[in-house]
Amino acid sequence: MSVGKAKGINTHGHLGWVTKRCRICGKLMDVTRQIVYKCPNCEKKYGAYFCEADAKILHYKCPYCKGQLVLFTEKGK
Numbered sequence: 001m002s003v004g005k006a007k008g009i010n011t012h013g014h015l016g017w018v019t020k021r022c023r024i025c026g027k028l029m030d031v032t033r034q035i036v037y038k039c040p041n042c043e044k045k046y047g048a049y050f051c052e053a054d055a056k057i058l059h060y061k062c063p064y065c066k067g068q069l070v071l072f073t074e075k076g077k
Contacts, residue, residue: 020072023047024054024063036072041065 018031029036029051037055039062042048046064049072060069 020049021047022049022051022054024050024058027051031073034073037069038072039065039067039069041067 015030020029020031020036021027022029023046029049035052037050037052037060039046039048039050042062042064048062048064050058050069055069058069061067062069
């Protein structure tokens, strides 16, 4: 029995594993290269990830539950 290589979206270098979409502006963000904020309460329910600019406009508060946004990743770390 042979073991095939992972292809397509299952490969290790595929950006689908590290790409999130901002809920306000729709910008695609690479979590390994950009600062991304999330709401811990709404993360699974709504996929609530926000870019740095929109998090600042929202005063770091979630528009859905009014909870505090937390840093998901930091640029350069």
